[in-house]
Amino acid sequence: MSTRYFGAAVPRLEDPRLLAGRGTYVDDIVLPGMLHAVFLRSSVAHGRIRHLDSTAALSMPGVRAVYAMADLAGFGAGPMPAMAPHPLLKTPITCSPLASDEVCYVGEAIAMVLADSRAEAEDALAAIELDIEHLPVVANARQGIADGAPRAHSGRDSNVIATLRGSHGNVDAVFAAAAHRFSETFEIHRGGCHAMECRGVVAAPEPRSGELSLWTSSQSPYMVRRHLATYLGHDEADIRVTAPDVGGGFGPKANVYPEEFAVALAALACGHPVKWIEDRQEHFLATTQQRDQFWSLEVACDAAGRMLGVRGRCIHDNGAYAPYGLILPTTALASFPGPYALAAFDLSIDVVLTNLVPTSPVRGAGRPNAAFVLERLADTIARRLNLPREEVRRRSFVRAEQMPYVTGGKMRDGSPVAYDSGDYARALSLVVDKIDAASFEERRAEAATRGRLLGLGFASCVEDTGLGPFEGASVRVTPAGKVVVATGAASQGQGHATTLAQIAADALGVDLSQVTVKAADSRIFPLGISTIASRVAVTAGSSVEIAARKVRDKAIKVAAHMLEAGEHDLEIENGQVRVVGVPDMNVPLSTIARVLSGSAGVPIPAGVEPDLAATGYFDANQLAFAYGSQACEVEIDPETGDTRITRYVVAHDCGRLINPLIVDGQIRGGVVHGIGNALFEHMRHDEAGQPLTATYADYLLPGAAEMPDIEIHHIETPSPRNPIGAKGAGEGGTIPAAACVISAIQDALGPEAPFVTMHPVSPEQIVEWIDQARK
């Protein structure tokens, strides 16, 4: 097989279309008779709906309907199905598409207005009379777990919905025998996803056939179809769900949302296509976020600073419901022991309901949290034992010769975690070298002459990627000789139309321009899971490889018949199957495809199924573990606390790179996300659970001007666990980034400053630490 495209920095095939404004996002879908929906949302964090009157709203210009949940009862009722059931959750904790009794967060949808235009629908919102009785509010997870705390749901006896535990080895013995033990508590905050495109849904009922079409800006269109079918009592085959072009997802768009159901129900109820486009205000209120974790941890190490064990607990803010089960805290727990070979660990996470918008993974899910605490613990050891931070890590890493390394951790299904391949110390050495740590003290001294504090930071991580069970693909050669790849894996901008095409083009020996990728449409491909967990390259990529090879074998079989040659004498190149060494003896793929497309009365070669096409499902039952290290320098203005990241170096190993350009983009975007978490993004709420930072003036999403140049170095250790040797690349940039920035800030503040155990950190906070250090 030639590998002309795999590994090449091919410019993204989708970009000319997207950059020229020729994409089709949900809002570009306009159907005859379509109505526009807006939601009446709860303005209180916890309350009981006493009275709702829409009479006045119904008489407003352009208004066609106002629905509460009771008005939709003919089509569906009750709480939404749980998307990811967990044995610890005895009953699903999900909301109804529209709340009819208790509301549990500011932004929870209560009613919807359908009107001829969005503006008219918004005008009518103010005319709905709504009376809500206030109930006591749980405004953060620590409050929620305290004795005598109010209940986030009035019907539950505890706000703790689950306690997760992950342990390995004899932790007590390891701690008892260790030379040193250090304790720290951590407060980690991550904000929302803030995709450029907010959510959006169009639902169109087909009254004659009874079919329903839904377009949604989602990472999980097939999950939406499955759960919507269950909810409506329809067959999956009668519901078409499409994720058209999607402008970013980053985790929260993997949920199945109440608005998706409500819009579908409303469309069925009124018989019109209905569109809802989430505006930015709603995005702040009603799209899932990640928010807070509070960790209390103890680390044990030997006399040389080698980490031996970690134990402790975490309080996790799960928000008002658990639509996504316990995925986020589970992922945090499953991320231990990170890149470190620990003899033992014992960790538990209390999952707490609060009266804030539900949480779900945001790029990296709980992995950045686990990386943050582990990396800060490594820095603690270095600080207390006066060792170089790199040295503590080198001594503690899983070593290359230990691969595959059984960590003692468990996967989500309970099976043991074994890292597949890689050299963790090498990635660290690479960033230490590239950032020129050796001459850092000279740079620090120079900055000091300008009155600035310079700091150097490091962080490392391991990331489980390629989560199973599968993401399938079919590959078909059309009679025109074009190759069409279809998959259920939705793209939110990751460049699947390029990378998957590269794999297919190589297998079939065709030019990349001949390959089209169609995705995330239940009429084009029958099954799909989700574009989450850095899994599509491994799962869908491998499936494309499998399917394309089947097609190749089939083409060769037919060509052998047509050319009267042996299969082993044939090769596939330039869109043709030809006899090796006799290029004139060839048959184009288009001809084979035409033959296999069939003509009345003309037989096709014996023993070959019609259609030059095949489907592949790579059985992704083992994870591929990407890893990397990052280093950065920060410069602090001690008078203002202003912190600029001046240099950033990444070493990353995601196995074989399908397209370095795309991987670089993933990593760069990922680092930006982590920097935002370290320094800027903070979703604040007051004691009443009211969001305080619900605009971009108050929620500090960083821009390009706040970002350093990011230098990226790749290591390519193939994963032995899939046919293309790839590991996921979607989150590795984010996972260690906040830890790296905080490590650098700590270094800049110096040994007298308190140990930094939180993010985001504000300039005001930094100024306080500087003052404390100087005292």
Added chain:
Amino acid sequence: MKAPPFAYHDPRSRDDLIGLLAELENAKLLAGGQSLVPMLNFRVVAPDHLIDINRIPDLAGIRLSADDVVLGAMTRQCDLQASADLAASAPIIREALAHVGHFQTRSRGTIGGSCCHLDPAAELPALCALFDAEFDVAGPNGARVVKVGDWFKGYLESALEEREYLQSIRLRRWPAGHGYGFSEYARRRGDFAIAGAGALLEFAKDARIRRAAIVVFGVEPAPVRLAEAEQMLVGQTFSETLLAEAAAQASALDAMADVHVSAAYRRRLAGVVTRRALTEAVRLAREAV
């Protein structure tokens, strides 16, 4: 986030504008729209009429005379930034404009809009305070001039009466060779500053400070001139201690707190940016001598 319903008006002359102002109830003027349109979309304002003043031909422009600079209310921030005349006669304006929003917002936003909207951290009203501006306003009852000291009524509140509009702003020029300094601190590029300061200084031949003007913005609900600090400087020769003492006046302001920062931190920043602005003004003034 769609604006509430309103009637749209599009006058082509000042007279038409005055006519509409006389006639319409609950009307708002639309200049660059960079503050008003977001407020409409958030439905924090709900005017019945929107009067677009973008097509009135003579509301924009930069005119210099020996003593003054007159800026039409509709002069875009990007045009202020690009003006060579302005850069030569009042260079701090260009310096400050680099901090006003973004390239995109400056291409629509106007000086009149900034001065009527009056965000506490807005740079342009602060510069008006620095240059002892006069605001030329007009309405159905005639025209009047408002001194800058009377213009700031409070948080987001100017001296403009109902049915009046701002025509132009007159700034008093400083002599060539004056020193200027501008410093602000914002979390992200283009954000409204947490605190900012501008300073103008003129040195006499004997190296004493002849004249000083200092403005601090973003700290109190409206920009403030540090009159005491200015007096402290005049007649003195430069020293680090003198600047530090002058700047300390900024740290004594009655600073606002918000969801992001405490009043104490804002006061601290006020002192820092004031000292930095003064330091820069001294440097440039001395360079010019």
